[in-house]
Amino acid sequence: MNAPTRYVDDSVKGFITWSIIWGTIAVLVGIVISLQLVWPQLNVAPYFTYGRLRPIHTNAGIFGWGIGSFIAMFFYITQRLTKTQLWSPKLARVTLWIFNVAIASAAVTLAMGINRTKEYAELEWPLAIVVAVLWVLFSINVFMTILKRKEEQMYISLWYIMAALVGVTVLYVVNNLGMPLHLFKSYSAFAGTNDANVQWWYGHNAVAMVLTVPPLAIFYYFLPKIINNPIYSHRMGIIAFWSLIFMYLWTGAHHLLWTPVPDWIQTVAMAFSIMLIAPSWGAVMNGYLTMNGQWEKMKTNYLVKFMIVGITFYGLQTLQGPMQAVRSFSAFIHYTDWVPGHVHMGTMGWVSMVLFGATYYVTSTLTGTEVYSVKLANAHFWLVLVGQLIYSITMWIAGVQQAGMLLDTNPDGTLHYSFMETMISIFPYYKIRAVSGFIYLAGLIIFIYNIYKTFQKGADSQAAKA
Amino acid sequence: MLEKNPVIFIILAFVVIMIGTTITMIAPFKWINGPGDRIAEVKPYTPLQQEGRDIYMREGCNNCHSQTVRTLAADVERYGNGGSYSRSGEFVYDRPFLWGSRRTGPDLARIGLKYPDPKGAWHKKHMENPQSVVPASNMPAYDFLNTPLDTTYSERKMKLLKFPYSQADLDELKGKSEMDAIIAYMRKLGTDIPVKKAEAAIKSPASQTNPFTDLKAVQKDAESLYKQNCASCHGDKREGTLGPALKGSAKPDAELFKSISQGIEENGMPAFGSSLDEQKIWKLVTYIKLGTK
16 A cells, blocks of 8 residues: 555444444344344343333434444545544544444433433433543544644535535434433423424434445445445535535424324425425435446445445335425324334345444455455345345235224224224234344344455455564 | 635535525524424323433433334324324424334324323333233333333423423332333323324214124134234233233123223223224124134
8 A cells, every 4th residue: 555644543443343233233232122022031131121122222223233334434535535643643543432332222221211312312311421522532533633734625425425514413412401300310401392393303304414424424434435436426426415405404393293293394294395305305316326337336335335235225215215304194103113114125135234234344445455255245145135025015015904904994984993903913023023133133144244354355365463 | 816715715604504404404493392382181290200301311211112103194193092193292392302213113292192001001011011912013122121110310401491290290200110100101102292092083883783793703813913913912812911801792792892992991901993893893893703723
């Protein structure tokens, strides 16, 4: 390598390693709770009941696997795009420590029943402060690197990165405002309908600022790198960027359709959700058109598969999402399993696919060697794809079926099915869903093995050279 | 220019994010929970109810149970328990809100209206062993809530939340278990708002005589109705569990009809008049008295 700058990547490696560990825990807990929904006797009271485990599943997934790998990728990408060494490698190492302490304490406290019950903002106030500090330290590091950059032009990925830094900070701080009772208990600063409105402003924009903007930054960086072709249109990327971060913040109340939240807020949320199709598909098309003339690489390059299938799921996700945000459709599927089906297409399909691809690429670069086994990478690809598809499709069917039964009335206006009858009818789908989790886990294990072997291979060739 | 100045960029991005935030999230603070939303009858939680609410939060009940009846006919019918859809003013004391996002179990916004029994016997049995009441339920058992309630912070909670309380309210906590607290919370949910009484909602039957005198004609329907609505408290074979045995009841048909339709509040028998029509209730009466199984 004759790069003019020496990049510091030990924290990239650290975050990759730990995010994979937390991600695996997220999947394992996911499998456990999927089984608990079929066999309630699997609940081990009090620490391992569904109610306490589900937040561990979501927090390990979003914060452990998601945020952890975004930090890794942001450290990596920012250095390369600015041709500048990370502002403070020491701070990056400290960040990794705080990250692991935070996620581990999150798992322990949630199992103990210490939680705020606000979805994806469950952590009690001392831990929420730790998470906020962690994010600010990380943001400063990335931002200072950009500030003292050697490359004047800021590529689109840096825009997305900076937006995520600001966005996540604002969202997280506001939704975590509370009144502490003691160290392990606080009450929300907002009450009732206000709290609901703040929560879903946060909840949906966590999807924007954590599960959309960072993977887009990663996608925009790695796809052109992998196929060695510049992005199709920087300008389209920029237009899509500004409209995306403008529109997202209006849409939170589509989680609250038909509830006591004021009607006009619901309607505005619905309209902006539909409008969001445009910027979302701006990014999708930018990805597709970047592939122009190179589509054969879908066959020859396993990394392209992860990236393109990932962005395709993003495209599907951003069509299905706006559809769900429409009142009539929401009336039907809201509160059913359709929604977990939707969410898991985003997390297991879009976000994780792009992260898998990026992780393979970065591991190759860091070790200075090719991936240990392309064959295994392909097996990994197919297993997680099939696992995710089975998950989402069964949940969509279960959701539609239950929704239909819940709304079914007799000629005299009374309900046709009892609540339990609707549940009994979807239990078979729950069993299939649990199986899909095991398939996904199998893919994940192959991924971990492959990455581990690649690092080992890199270390061996280093040793051979020395 | 933008491409070259990260500081200006970050400020701009912040401004863009804050436009939608200000209009749809910050501005509504001006009127949500304001005088227009208030419902005079809605009262804050007592210390015991708030302790119950905190246990509900601790156990993550919100992961499976929602607490808002949407403005949809099917929602009102299924979860209203005789009440209407949820209104903003009912939640002004809820910190945090507990509306939830997934109904793996039924909505609980009006659960307090469902079981009138002041001792909460149904809830206790159901919490301790959900399958004993609802055989196919996938709810975990919460028998571990039968432990003494920790009341160290009860008074401080009232002060922090600015809820009024009396010494009698605090005395009520003495000797209570966590189970008592969560049941007290369940029994409060949805009960503040004025509800049309079941007898008003459902008129007396058109005729005082049971149109179904032949068991055979109604057996299939009646059996499934019984299983869904009655078996959890009166037993699969009408032998009586939480509620009394029904097999071969000597009550006159019209009186049985009235019990089912209007409930017997002092005994904890819920009213089914708003969820079952006249025909179905008569079928149940026939089955209860003549059923062979």
